[in-house]
Amino acid sequence: MPSDNVYPSSNGPSQVDDTIPIAQGQRTLFEFGSFDHSKIPLEPEEWPVIIIGSSMVGMTLGVLLGYHGIKSVSFDRHPSTAIHPRAALFLLRSVEIFRQLGLEDELRSESASNFDLDAGMIIVEKLVGGKVLASMQESDPAEVAKASPSRRLWLTQNMFEPLLRKRAKEFGAAQEFSETVVHYEELSDGVLVVVQNVQSKSYRKVKTKYLVSCDGNRSATRRKEGIEWQGPGVLGESISINFKADLTPYLGTRAKHGVTYISNPAIDAGFRLESGGKAGFMIVTRAGDKKSFSPDSVSERDAKRYFKEASGIEDDIDIKVDSISYWSVAAFNAERFMSANGRVFIAGDAAHVMPPTGGMGGNTGIQDVHNLAWKLAYVLREKASAALLRTYDAERRPVAGLLMRQAYSRLQKRVFRTVPDEPELPDIVCEIGYRYPSAAAAHIQNPNGDQYEDPHAPLVLPGSRLPHVLLSRDGSQISTLDLIKTNFVLLTTGQSSPWIEAAKGMTLEIDSYSINTDTGTVRDSEGTFSHICRISEGEAILVRPDGFIAWRGEWRKDGHRDELQKALERTLYLSGSKQL
Structure with a gap:
């Protein structure tokens, strides 16, 4: 059954409408209005978290919540997962997140079977035989390996979502398709949600502690909460043509490039080819x-004429156009990522929309829910105050704004061929160098005031991602990032660090590691941990469950337990009466 934005067309291929309606436009939108649900019985089961939307971001949130031991259900009006190829590039931080979930190898295998993982980018007059206007290769793999244990993946949404859906049940993430959330009410102790089945039109009423809306760029939740867009705005209305055609006799070395931009008098376009062309x-x-x-x-x-103008192939080749998607090239960031009362959140395209240049849009959504999931889990399990949840907005909104502006700068330079509003930051800085303003990181600000750092020269301060350092465990090579699971992590270098003893005295479970070249189950096999992490004997680093540094402990003669407890209380927004 087609959804309300995917429909057959008299023009042939299915047409997909993902545009952003503008003010005074002809388009109509679903709105959450007044709704009498008094005669709909409330279901007895209360879900800790309900998610609106089961696409890439919503489904990832469900899996992350399950990873942290929290049940959730997502409702999606579509009949199933994505069937059209979107969001092809998974950047380093997203792959690191799936590595934490144990899904990286499966996603890499799927990616390798369809795409060239070492592909770069070129700008040419035509795909075949056209003059090269500019080229940008992917970062040197050896340099990337110094900063991350992962590599970027090419994996379209219609490949990724079915894989994640298969694994979601293992994590306790329920997904219900053909179910539309038609109403919600925020209460003092939770959120009432009314759901309508697309086929039967029957209603259900359920209650949840928290509602997270991943309902896309047209988000009715964002509008209901009175949250405005901020940013450059809608920059154009573009199309994506999903096709099948054997281009291998024509491509030559251009078959290897990840993205090929086309610019000539007839057309401005871009190709993303599956493996083999x-x-x-x-x-x-x-x-x-x-x-x-x-x-x-x-x-x-x-569509076929556009293909011919962009490809430069004069032969009458057999091309099958599967679908045509319409979407808005836009740059927006929401003014808030949560409701005023703190029980309703927006994430992904509901919270920010950015041009596709740089591939940051869907990746930013994955980062959103990675930030939010552990906080919801800690609050629901009474390990943290509900005030912790407000740091989701304080941390993610500035980062999303930074990445939106970077995507816009890349659009200006690569597509509009104009001078960008802001200088382009290196891709790796956008991917794993962004910093949080320490709202949930013991409230210590970055001394240089920047929102980012160079991952090759990490600051290793509160608000920074824990640097990647190669370690060994049981004879196998691992990364420091592999030590991050569901608990806070304490890292030291001393063989008998008092910080380790202090962590053992907390009721809050902390995974502690003394990393050196001589002792312990985890060893500094390369002898670089203390240098890269800027940690000396007697010091400690406390890392959150999302891999960001919460606090640094300095050398002290005594009082380690009290100091660690204060750091945890500040990070989790707990009063001193709560014993950790």
Whole structure:
């Protein structure tokens, strides 16, 4: 059954409408209005967390919550997971998150079977035979390996979501498709949610402690909460053409490139080819003088003409156009990521929309829910005060704003061919160098005031991601990031550190490691841990369950337990009466 934004067309291929409606436009949107649910019985089971939307971000949140021991259910109006290829590039931080969940190897295998993992990017006049205007290769793998244990993955949403859905049940993440959330009410002790089945039109009423809305760029939740967009705005209406065609006789060395941008008088476009060059999708931002494409305005014949103008292939090849997606090139960040009362949150495209240049959009959504999931888990399990949840907005909103502006700068430079508003930061800085303003990191601010750092010269301060350092455990090589599970982690270097003893005295479970070259189950096999992490004898680093540094402990003669407890209380927004 087609959803309300995927529909058959008289023009041939299915048409997908993902555009952002603008003010005074003709489009209509679903709105949460007044709703009499008094005659709908309340179901007895209360879900700790309900998620609106079961696509990439919503499903990832469900898995992350399950990883932390929290049950959730997601409701999605669509009949199933994505069937159209979107969000092809998974950046380093996203892959590190799936590594923490134990899913990296499975995703890498799927990616390798469809894409060239070492692909770069070029700008050419045409895909075949056109002059090279610019080229940018992926970062040197050896340099990336110094900063992260993971590598970027090419994996489209219609490949990724079914894989994650299969694993979701293992993590206690329930997903209900063809179910539309038509109403919710925020209460003092939770949120009432009314759901309607798409086929039967029957209603259900359920209650949850917290509601997280991953309902996309048209988010009704964002509008109900009175949250405004901020940013450059809608920059154009583009299309993506999903096609099958055997291009292997024509591509030569261009088959290896991850993204190929096309710029010539007839068309501005971009190709993302699947492995072997026998399928892929093409983005079109301009065709002749046409710079905007309204939904259902492009026929199959138009799509094939655009393909010919961008590819430069003169032969009459067999090309099958599977679908045409319409979407808005936009740059927005929400002014808030949560409701005023603190029980409703927005994440992913509901909270921010950015141009596809740099591949940051979906990845930023994955980072959103990684930040939120552990906080929800700690609050629901009474390990933290509900005030901790307000740090989701304080931390994620500035980072999303930074990445949105970086995506816009890349669009200006690579597509519009203009001087960008802000200088481009290196990709690796955008991916794993962003910092949090320490709202949940013992409230210590970055001394240089920046929102980011160079992952190759990490600050290793509260608000920074824990640096990647190669270690050994039981004869196998691991990363410092592999030590991060569901608990806080305390790292020291001394063989009998008083900080380790202090951690043992906490009722809050802390995973403690004394990392050196001589003793312990985890060893500094390369002899670089203390240097990279800037830690000396008698010092300690406390890391949150999302891998970000909460606090640094200095050398002291005594009082280690009291100092560690104060750091945890500040990080988790607990009063001194709560014994940790």
